[in-house]
């Protein structure tokens with residue numbers, strides 16, 4: 001019977017592990033097509049106790065605002081959300097006020113422009129998809145609100161993509177308007193390298209705006225934008241697992257006690 | 264006492280008054296308090312209760328999600344993201360619901376495996392088993408329609424591919440597809456009806472679970488030895504023994520669930536579903552949710568479309584007739600030295616199919632899927648019917664209590680001598 005017991009315990013454990021294991025089976029099943037490996041980057045939000053690096057995310061917002069927002073919308077975010085990055089209400093209001101958004105109709109039935117308020121969504125650079133394509137050689141710059149959740153590899157992929165521009169290898173001819181990128185599926189991307197030279201963005205906190213630094217900061221910002229709940233989620237998760245561990249110990253002790261008289 | 268009243272044993276006068284007129288307390292006491300339950304359950308017997316809890320979690324989280332969700336193609340995606348961002352603990356609701364579906368399938372697959380291994384499908388539990396298969400089918404339909412609701416790329420293209428399967432049916436196929444869609448492509452009418460049905464189905468499941476449990480309480484539970492209890496020495500009252508044991512499993516279940524929800528909320532999902540649905544852009548690989556992959560692999564293993572659809576449905580329908588395909592009178596695989604390895608091989612074929620279902624339909628995966636699918640059916644259609652005749656089962660224990668009672672004796676001496684306690 002001993003053999004049966006260990007077998008049974010084994011298959012039970014296997015069943016439970018299979019659940020967690022599915023994550024690993026299922027994920028590479030999809031990544032397999034590209035079979036990409038991105039250079040490893042450690043982000044502050046990785047791991048069980050991960051949290052956002054607020055200074056980095058603020059700089060990342062600056063990169064987005066000054067560079068990416070010329071082409072990419074982030075229509076799920078409002079200016080008020082920026083206060084979660086540690087900006088004061090006054091700062092958020094000031095940032096919003098630099099942007100003109102359309103409102104209306106007013107009492108005369110006219111649409112009008114006004115400075116944005118914290119409650120407004122980030123303004124989109126183009127009125128619609130056609131306009132976006134027209135300005136980008138027919139390519140569509142995707143909305144970046146949830147981009148780290150929408151790509152295999154998440155922030156690591158964004159980081160790799162923005163760092164992955166290089167000259168095409170010998171024998172590869174690029175289609176007109178395309179750029180070579182090591183990490184983009186198919187390697188030909190319509191977006192020209194957006195962050196290419198040191199000092200492209202002037203940081204006010206003394207951080208040196210190297211290309212790598214800007215890329216890291218904007219990756220940090222985009223991750224926050226896609227998963228603003230991440231910190232709350234992980235810290236609640238740690239408490240939950242601790243609580244369940246204690247509760248599990250108690251439940252098991254009770255079970256032993258209840259069953260003590262059954263042999 | 265007035266005539267026509269139930270004679271209640273409840274001490275509290277108010278509860279007694281109620282119980283005399285509507286004996287729900289007596290019923291609960293009988294079905295979950297003193298209910299005689301085999302004393303030798305292992306932890307596999309937790310999974311029915313876990314499935315029940317999981318169903319309730321899905322209904323509870325689903326109702327709150329529906330309060331904030333908008334079933335319109337132009338708003339569905341953003342309304343889900345709004346839940347994640349602007350609704351208090353909305354991210355928790357949504358991640359619990361999405362991962363709850365995965366947990367539900369993990370639990371029910373384990374529950375079914377328990378039935379296969381210990382022969383719980385055999386007489387007298389055939390109808391109980393068949394009700395279980397009905398639940399499983401309803402779950403699949405519910406999960407499929409639920410996945411369409413966030414209206415991402417995989418929602419749209421998954422719905423398109425799966426509903427299109429019906430077009431393989433001769434003559435009526437194309438009309439059925441138009442009928443399912445409510446138009447000529449997957450579009451707003453499809454989304455609306457899927458939302459309506461996704462809300463309805465769990466309550467239908469709830470009804471069938473009730474029948475499933477009612478049937479269980481007629482036959483009583485099977486057990487790891489697969490032999491019938493012969494008297495009170497073989498059983499224990501459900502409470503407190505199995506309430507205590509189920510609680511241990513329940514906490515373990517919540518721990519796995521919590522790890523998924525709080526630390527890997529998107530690990531089992533597809534990143535493409537965070538791209539809003541776009542009928543003009545087909546994703547390079549359209550894959551269903553992981554729990555459909557074994558059946559998806561069977562579908563694609565067959566070169567002919569109609570044939571694939573038939574095989575896919577047959578792979579589940581075959582479970583309905585399993586009680587009659589397995590001709591052996593012995594329930595538990597512990598006593599079936601030949602059938603046991605064949606069943607484990609079947610389990611391997613199931614996981615192989617799951618793996619291949621997530622791969623692109625090219626070599627070597629197609630050939631591997633074919634071999635695995637062939638074995639999947641071979642096990643039910645040939646191996647089990649034959650083994651019932653050819654196999655010499657090991658001698659069955661006299662009763663449940665005997666091997667348990669002998670636990671402390673010389674046969675199973677040693678520190679591990681409380682067998683049923685250990686698990």
Ligand code: HEM
Pocket residue numbers: 307308309310311312314315316318371374375378383384388391392394395396398399468472475476479483484485486582
């Ligand atoms: C929503 C899904 C389901 C729920 C809530 C559910 C619930 C339960 C519960 C509470 C039990 C009693 C506890 C136990 O024996 O584990 C049970 C027993 C059983 N279930 Fe299910 N079940 C579900 C799905 C299924 C499916 C899909 C099957 C098979 C295809 C199945 C087959 C059985 C059988 C055969 C038993 C009797 C087992 C025995 O006593 O050995 N169930 N179920």
